[in-house]
Amino acid sequence: MTNLAQSPDVDRRIYIARLAQNIVDPAQVILGYQELITEEVRELGPSDALPDLERILSAARQLNLLIGKLFDVEAPQAGNVPAFDAVLRHDLKTPVTAILGYSEMVIEDFADALPVHVLSDLSKVVYETRKLLAQIDETPDSSILKEGQAPSVEFDGMIAANLVRTMADRSPIAAERAGRILIVDDTLSNRDLLCRRLGREGHVVVAAASGEEALRIICEQDFDLVLADILMPDLNGIELLARLKSDRRFRDISVVMVSGLKDDAAVTRCIEAGADDYLRKPIDPVLLRARIAACLERRRWRExxxxxxxxxxxxxxxxxxxxxxxxxKQVVSRLAGGEDVIADRIDVVTIIFADIVNFTEFAARTSPADLVQRLGDLFNRFDELADQFGVEKIKTIGDAYMAAAGLPNPRPDHAAVGVAFARALIAETSVCTDHKPPLMLRIGIHSGPVVAGLIGRKRFIYDVWGHTVNVASRMESYGMPGRIQISETTFDALGDRQLAAHREVMDIRGIGKYTTYLL
Incomplete structure (x- = not known):
């Protein structure tokens, strides 16, 4: 493993990361609070405090502008180290002093007139400004880079080094107006400021002080967006982003990374890891609002x-x-497979025709609603029996029900199944339902070859054609009420399953002399 402390480039990046952690964050917080304070005093008063507040706001903006210019350079090189330290040690202190002085004057002069929460925010500005002064004074001199020495490995240095390692590790990562937003930042003032600003805009905001805490919260609550700082101790922002994007449960959550780093490598690494956007500190409130709105809108479109x-x-x-x-279902599968024409010749099937006896007279004395309901209930029960016996319903023709055994997939027991199905139809029809008189069927069956296929573009139907169909229809029309008439071909196909039957040679129209069996 590479020794990060011995690499000059890594040393410079750690130095910049430490400065960003110690200086950029407090400056951002000061500006954020001061913008809130000024907005609220404009709305609530007292107006006499506004001139000093405007001076504080101007100094806070100047401070952040100077810091932005300071970090425009990725890291101080040997030739610009003195200039870098001059800006750090001298130029920054001018706006810092103005912020501190005017804030203390406003608190002293308007303590009785300002709302309590505004006084509280001003106290936070004073606290953050003093902390910033201390951080500037305590920051190690950048000349150590010129001498080739490594920065001291303090806690914040360890955070930065951890970030460098994460950015170097490029292992592949499985990649609404108001929304639910999770803010992840180890700096309390940053969390508080973002929570208040976003809360005022109508968002539901939850804060986490670390990456690990954020993961626990995300497992328990739903969020539309995560705003995550990059520099954090236990789990830095890029590692948190990677964990979210590698988890199927969370990968669709929008993530915006926030950092004071000016290092383009950090931006690149975040985008590679799946970040929706990247914001540099100090955060412009207008830009923040626009980026959040865009992320929430993208998430809404994804939903x-x-x-x-x-x-x-x-x-x-x-x-x-x-x-x-x-x-x-076999025909449906073939259509789904891309077949345009469904047509098959099947060597032997058994065709069943069932017709309701005296249906015309029954229909004449029955209301249309009752007729349709009675016929629908009966044919629904026939459909259930067809599924039970493995028979394929072909169609209904008025009061006639047509089915086939042995198609679309051939089966050797087609005749026995067809006869058993027909007997079940007669038994079902003879049952009285809702105190209504039973109906009576006449059934005809014949076995032989058919052509089967799908016809029509509208109200299409899977139908069968051929001499076998015509004979089966004749078996029904020449049959007797409550009985099943089958052809000699079907009777012979029953084999050892033949039933007691009355044999008769009939003169059938269109066919001639034909041997039939009445069951």
Missing amino acids: REKQYLAQIEFEKQRADALLQAVLP
Whole structure:
């Protein structure tokens, strides 16, 4: 493993990271609080305090501008170390002194007139300004880089070094107006400021002081967006981002990274890891609002896309279910496989025709609603029996029900199954329902070759044709009420399953002399 402390480039990056942690954050907090204070005093008063507050705000902006210029250089090189230290030690102290002086004067002069929460915020500005002065004084002289010495490995240095290691590790990572936002920052003032600003804009805001805490919260609550600082002790922002994007549960959460680092490598690493955006400190409130709005809008569109896809899948399943209710599942599969023409010659099947006896008279004395309901209930029960016996319903023709055994997949016991199905139909029809008189069927069956296929573009149907169909229809029309008439071909196909039957040679129209069996 590479010794980071011995690399001059790494030393410079750690030095810049430490400065960003110690100086950029407090300056950002001072500006953020002062913007809030000035806005609220403009709304609530007292107006006499506004001139000094405007001076504080101007000094805070100048401070952040100077810091921004200071960190425009990725790290101080040997030739500009003195200039770097001059800005750090001297130039920054001018606006800092103005902020501190004017803030203390406003607190002293307007303590009785300012709202309590504004006084509290001013006290925070004073506290952060004094802390910033102390940080400037305590920051190690950058000349140590010129001498080739490594920065002291203090706690904040360890944070920065950890960040460098994360950025160097490029292992692959499985990549709404108001929203629920999680703010992750180890600096309390940063968290408080962002929570208040975003809360005022209508967002529901939750804060976490570390990456590990953020992961625990995300496991318990739903969020639309995470605002994560890069420099954190236990789990830096890039590592947190990687953990979120590698977890299927959280990878769709928008993540915006926040940092005072001016290092383009940090921006690149965040984008590679799946960040939706990157904001540099000090954060411009207008830019922050725009970036959050854009991220939330993208998330809303992703959610809509999921809903649309789910709806499409639901409708597809409904369409498939409807198609399978109309066509044999094997035919549906062939259509889905791309076949344009469904047509098959099947060597032997058994065709069953069942017709309700005296249906015309029954229909004449029954109301339309009752007629449709009675016929619908009966044919629904027939459909259930067809599924039970493995028979394929072909169609209904008025009061006639047509089915086939042995298609679309051939089966050797087609005749026995067809006869058993017919007997079940007669038994079902003879049952009285809702105190209504039973109906009576006449059934005809014949076995032989057919052509089966799908016809039509509208109200299409899977149908069968051929001499076998015509003979089966004649077996029904020449049959007797409550009985099953089968052809000699079907009777012979029953084999050892033949039933007691009355044999008769009939003169059938369009066919001639034909041997039939009445069951």
